[in-house]
Amino acid sequence: MTRAPKTLYDKIWDAHVVNEQDGEAILYIDLHLIHEVTTPQAFAGLRAAGRKVRRPDRTLAVADHNIPTEGQAKGVDAVADDEARLQLKTLARNVEDNGIEFFPMGDIRNGIVHVVGPEQGRTQPGMTIVCGDSHTSTHGAFGALAHGIGTSEVEHVLATQTLRQEKARNMLVRVDGQLGPGVTAKDVALAVIGEIGTAGGTGYVIEFAGPVVRDLSMEGRMTLCNLTIEGGAKAGLVAPDDKTFAYIQGKPSAPKGAAWDMALAYWKGFVSDEDAKFDRTVVIDGSALVPMVTWGTSPEDVIPVTGNVPDPESFATPDKRAAAHRALDYMGLKAGQPISEARIDRVFIGSCTNSRIEDMRAAAAVVQEAFLHGRLVAEHVKAMVVPGSGLVKEQAEAEGLDAIFKAAGFDWREPGCSMCLAMNPDKLAPQERCASTSNRNFEGRQGRAGRTHLVSPAMAAAAAIAGHLTDVRALFEETN
Amino acid sequence: MQAFTRLDGRAAPLSLANIDTDQIIPKQFLKTVEREGLAKGLFYDFRFDGDGNEIADFVLNRPEYKGSSVLIAGDNFGCGSSREHAPWALMDFGILCVISTSFADIFNNNCFNNGLLPVVLKPEEVAQLMDEAKGGNHMVSVDLAAQTVVSPSGKSFHFDIDPVRKDKMLKGLDAIGETLQHATDIDLFESKRALDRPWLEA
Numbered sequence: 001m002t003r004a005p006k007t008l009y010d011k012i013w014d015a016h017v018v019n020e021q022d023g024e025a026i027l028y029i030d031l032h033l034i035h036e037v038t039t040p041q042a043f044a045g046l047r048a049a050g051r052k053v054r055r056p057d058r059t060l061a062v063a064d065h066n067i068p069t070e071g072q073a074k075g076v077d078a079v080a081d082d083e084a085r086l087q088l089k090t091l092a093r094n095v096e097d098n099g100i101e102f103f104p105m106g107d108i109r110n111g112i113v114h115v116v117g118p119e120q121g122r123t124q125p126g127m128t129i130v131c132g133d134s135h136t137s138t139h140g141a142f143g144a145l146a147h148g149i150g151t152s153e154v155e156h157v158l159a160t161q162t163l164r165q166e167k168a169r170n171m172l173v174r175v176d177g178q179l180g181p182g183v184t185a186k187d188v189a190l191a192v193i194g195e196i197g198t199a200g201g202t203g204y205v206i207e208f209a210g211p212v213v214r215d216l217s218m219e220g221r222m223t224l225c226n227l228t229i230e231g232g233a234k235a236g237l238v239a240p241d242d243k244t245f246a247y248i249q250g251k252p253s254a255p256k257g258a259a260w261d262m263a264l265a266y267w268k269g270f271v272s273d274e275d276a277k278f279d280r281t282v283v284i285d286g287s288a289l290v291p292m293v294t295w296g297t298s299p300e301d302v303i304p305v306t307g308n309v310p311d312p313e314s315f316a317t318p319d320k321r322a323a324a325h326r327a328l329d330y331m332g333l334k335a336g337q338p339i340s341e342a343r344i345d346r347v348f349i350g351s352c353t354n355s356r357i358e359d360m361r362a363a364a365a366v367v368q369e370a371f372l373h374g375r376l377v378a379e380h381v382k383a384m385v386v387p388g389s390g391l392v393k394e395q396a397e398a399e400g401l402d403a404i405f406k407a408a409g410f411d412w413r414e415p416g417c418s419m420c421l422a423m424n425p426d427k428l429a430p431q432e433r434c435a436s437t438s439n440r441n442f443e444g445r446q447g448r449a450g451r452t453h454l455v456s457p458a459m460a461a462a463a464a465i466a467g468h469l470t471d472v473r474a475l476f477e478e479t480n
Numbered sequence: 481m482q483a484f485t486r487l488d489g490r491a492a493p494l495s496l497a498n499i500d501t502d503q504i505i506p507k508q509f510l511k512t513v514e515r516e517g518l519a520k521g522l523f524y525d526f527r528f529d530g531d532g533n534e535i536a537d538f539v540l541n542r543p544e545y546k547g548s549s550v551l552i553a554g555d556n557f558g559c560g561s562s563r564e565h566a567p568w569a570l571m572d573f574g575i576l577c578v579i580s581t582s583f584a585d586i587f588n589n590n591c592f593n594n595g596l597l598p599v600v601l602k603p604e605e606v607a608q609l610m611d612e613a614k615g616g617n618h619m620v621s622v623d624l625a626a627q628t629v630v631s632p633s634g635k636s637f638h639f640d641i642d643p644v645r646k647d648k649m650l651k652g653l654d655a656i657g658e659t660l661q662h663a664t665d666i667d668l669f670e671s672k673r674a675l676d677r678p679w680l681e682a
Contacts, residue, residue: 038563317497440500
């Protein structure tokens with residue numbers, strides 16, 4: 001008997017169906033990541049119903065969204081914001097009551113949840129992973145089905161270790177060719193969103209494939225999958241390969257010895273069959289990509305850094321035109337102006353999108369090069385670097401990257417989500433313009449009336465030096 | 481979960497695409513450990529200026545739309561962050577149904593888990609409703625059992641909805657209680673999983 005060819009998504013799905021009825025499955029969850037902001041009401045719900053956490057051993061907690069990025073050693077009692085402090089203490093109590101492993105603020109293993117999972121080897125191929133955070137899609141880089149859930153679903157997973165799900169459709173995004181110098185995973189991700197639109201992935205799980213995706217490092221693949229949610233998709237996936245296995249091997253929670261061999265054999269099955277059918281295929285020419293930057297207030301509002309701000313009247317539908325007019329007004333930009341003319345006030349290098357060691361290195365390389373050309377962070381720019389975890393921070397410091405940043409005028413901070421969503425003290429003032437390596441340029445995202453331009457770490461570093469958005473590939477032409 | 485059967489109420493038009501959950505409820509309201517009381521944060525930056533004064537011409541601040549229970553919005557409503565505070569805030573404010581041409585996935589799930597009905601209509605139908613709601617009469621009827629929305633002028637639009645979700649919404653079922661009825665299946669799955677993937681049990 002021949003079996004119907006399956007996609008990677010089909011295979012993970014099939015391996016986790018506990019029960020299926022009328023098109024709705026009860027899907028088993030292998031790993032549940034939790035944090036302080038989207039869980040208090042879930043634990044309260046459990047308590048009210050007299051329910052217990054089914055698998056505390058398959059649950060891992062961090063404190064990342066609202067923690068300050070300085071003075072973490074002083075502990076939670078020193079957190080100035082009363083509500084944030086209560087939320088952090090509530091998480092500490094909930095994980096203690098339920099026997100869940102927790103890396104509290106100040107623990108070197110703590111950091112942004114989507115940096116910590118992979119770093120600890122908790123994230124593994126073929127898994128189902130959920131978290132009350134939309135950027136859970138990050139973990140898809142390992143060939144795991146990973147997506148964000150709401151708090152009611154967090155409660156459901158805590159109580160049952162399962163989730164009720166309808167199956168999504170399959171989309172293949174193939175990135176052909178080879179990326180040019182200065183073009184990164186972030187630029188690929190932004191180009192994909194620009195191509196399909198911020199709702200283009202709705203109802204789909206996207207598998208990323210093609211030579212460019214194979215060439216990306218694991219951290220690059222995490223950046224790519226992280227931004228899948230900004231294209232509206234349920235999840236992003238990259239099939240695991242030797243890079244994936246090498247990344248996991250030796251991590252604290254990676255299987256060891258005979259268990260490693262067994263796991264490896266299992267993981268290798270998680271690739272799409274050659275003749276698997278996708279409901280939609282999108283092909284991007286990676287060789288033609290240049291560094292990208294957003295001009296508006298949706299991640300789909302993206303143009304090459306060499307481009308001009310579009311005319312709102314050029315959009316197809318009335319609500320898109322209305323949104324574009326509103327976006328230009330909000331962003332303080334004019335239709336037709338070169339985006340590289342936009343003068344910036346702030347730079348943020350960090351977030352679950354771009355705060356891993358390679359991101360730190362990429363930004364530091366630009367800063368060091370600038371330093372050799374006698375240039376520092378532009379005088380009018382306030383720039384900060386927020387490593388994604390205590391371990392990333394430690395590694396960066398061991399490599400001397402912090403010294404490079406600090407010498408050039410960057411603020412070197414402690415780990416957390418920080419100014420990506422500005423739930424902590426790090427935020428933009430009204431009308432401040434920021435080159436940011438984060439994931440959302442929504443109105444008010446980084447602070448009320450703040451103006452966010454999404455870019456790669458190298459582009460953010462270049463903007464800090466130039467004082468305006470600029471093509472990192474041409475940065476040093478100005479000084480020569 | 482609150483059941484949803486039928487709703488007759490005032491509809492407010494919010495004709496913007498890609499309204500994200502940061503706009504529905506900004507981050508400063510996410511530091512609560514409660515589900516209640518989030519109406520104060522709903523569309524905060526649309527409703528209030530930097531000094532906290534009401535912005536008079538925002539639709540939900542206009543007297544004729546006070547007490548609206550239906551929101552008609554542009555495409556891809558609820559994109560962005562997974563925060564369930566978005567449907568909590570809408571419901572706390574009194575909005576029990578949102579009509580759009582599409583909803584972002586996580587927001588959509590969150591609505592169904594709370595008894596807030598997201599209704600997807602065709603672009604021309606949403607446009608028609610939007611136009612009518614901008615006029616003098618803004619009363620619409622939403623009937624989940626019949627899967628219809630009746631516009632202020634009496635036009636009836638049919639909407640599709642997953643039958644499983646519809647049934648749960650009509651009954652206001654507790655999803656966890658439902659799943660726990662399959663506890664034996666979960667036990668069985670876990671025993672098999674422990675044999676097939678022992679490294680996950682360490």
